[in-house]
Amino acid sequence: MKLCDIDGCERPARSQSAALCGTHYTRWIRYGAAVAPAPAPRKKRLCIHCGSVVTSGKATTKYCSDCAKKRVWNANPRRPRRGVVETECTYCAAVIRDLQWRNRKCCDECAKSRDWSRTGLKATATCVSCGKEARRGAPRKTDQDYMCRECRRKRPSTPRSVGGHLARARLYKAEYEPVDKMRVFERDGWKCGICGEAVDKDLAWPHRASASLDHVVPLSQGGAHTYSNTRCSHLSCNTQRGNRSA
Numbered sequence: 638m639k640l641c642d643i644d645g646c647e648r649p650a651r652s653q654s655a656a657l658c659g660t661h662y663t664r665w666i667r668y669g670a671a672v673a674p675a676p677a678p679r680k681k682r683l684c685i686h687c688g689s690v691v692t693s694g695k696a697t698t699k700y701c702s703d704c705a706k707k708r709v710w711n712a713n714p715r716r717p718r719r720g721v722v723e724t725e726c727t728y729c730a731a732v733i734r735d736l737q738w739r740n741r742k743c744c745d746e747c748a749k750s751r752d753w754s755r756t757g758l759k760a761t762a763t764c765v766s767c768g769k770e771a772r773r774g775a776p777r778k779t780d781q782d783y784m785c786r787e788c789r790r791k792r793p794s795t796p797r798s799v800g801g802h803l804a805r806a807r808l809y810k811a812e813y814e815p816v817d818k819m820r821v822f823e824r825d826g827w828k829c830g831i832c833g834e835a836v837d838k839d840l841a842w843p844h845r846a847s848a849s850l851d852h853v854v855p856l857s858q859g860g861a862h863t864y865s866n867t868r869c870s871h872l873s874c875n876t877q878r879g880n881r882s883a
Contacts, residue, residue, distance in 0.1 A: 639653055639655075640658075641656075641657055641658035641661055642656045642657065643657065643658075643661050643671055643672065646658060646660075646661065648660065657671055682696075682698065682699075684699070684700050684701040684704055685699050685700065686700055686701075686704045687701060687703070687704055689701050689703075722734075722735070724741060724742075726742070726743050726744045726747055727742045727743055727747075728743050728744075728747040729743075729744065729746070729747055731744045731746075731747075762783040763783065764783060764784055764785040764788055765783065765784060766784055766785070766788035767785065767787070767788055769785050771783070771785055787839075790838075790839070790841045791819060791838075802816070802862050803862075805856050805862075806856060806861075806862045808856075809856045809857055809859075811856045811859070811860060811861050811862060812861035812862065812863060813861070813862045813863075814861075814862065814863050814864070816850070816862060816863065816864055816867055818848075818850045818867075820864075821850060821864065821867050821868065821869060822836070822838070822848050822869045824864075824869075825868055825869040826869075827848070827869060828869060829869060829870045829871045829874055830851060830853070830868035830869060830870050831851065831870045831871070831874040831875070831878060832870075832871065832874050834871070836848045836869055836870075836871060842872065843872070844872065845871070845872055845873040846871055846872070846873065847871070847872050848869055848870075848871075848872070849869075849870050849871060849872040849874075849875040850867055850868075850869070850870075850875075851867065851868050851869070851870035851874075851875045851878070852866055852867055852868075853866050853867070853868055854866055854882065855879075855880040855881070855882065857880045858880060858882055
């Protein structure tokens with residue numbers, strides 16, 4: 638086997654008639670010589686802040702490692718300096734004093750309690766209606782108005798549902814008065830006016846057996862949204878009945 642003619646190279650030649658191996662042949666084609674030329678000495682770059690030699694980084698690096706760590710680049714007049722600012726904690730409203738670029742949203746205590754998935758810590762909140770305590774992921778500003786799931790199901794109609802009935806009454810030009818659905822459910826004794834079966838008050842929407850407000854005469858058939866024309870019903874019964882009068 639014929640070897641490369643370059644001193645110190647023990648790789649086989651490209652062929653029996655060739656004098657160079659593949660590596661030196663490629664260098665000869667690219668550089669005009671089988672041996673690669675010595676690299677040109679790198680130009681010394683000096684830190685524009687302390688004057689020390691920059692030994693790492695790209696050719697456009699202007700600062701040494703120590704000056705870069707101290708964020709000397711912040712002193713550039715074209716870049717506004719970000720100082721210490723005071724912000725308010727999103728959860729407990731405590732004052733946070735820290736650098737602006739960090740953009741912190743919560744204090745140290747809230748940050749520890751928020752990481753309950755790893756530490757097991759959870760904040761407690763008391764229901765304003767029944768006084769029952771519940772464990773939550775993190776303290777919030779709304780803890781003072783916290784309401785448990787059972788009490789939220791029993792509270793009066795939200796403005797969204799009232800607005801939906803009001804919009805339908807205006808669409809069909811029907812008589813309208815504000816109706817509290819919980820008051821209607823209590824009046825009917827939590828009994829479905831369509832099938833006659835009892836309605837479980839502990840079930841919530843969208844359960845098929847949850848309580849729903851039904852109109853005896855549908856609004857699309859000329860009925861009114863009043864206490865006298867509303868009744869308690871199952872959600873499934875109300876859905877299946879639709880806008881039929883019976």
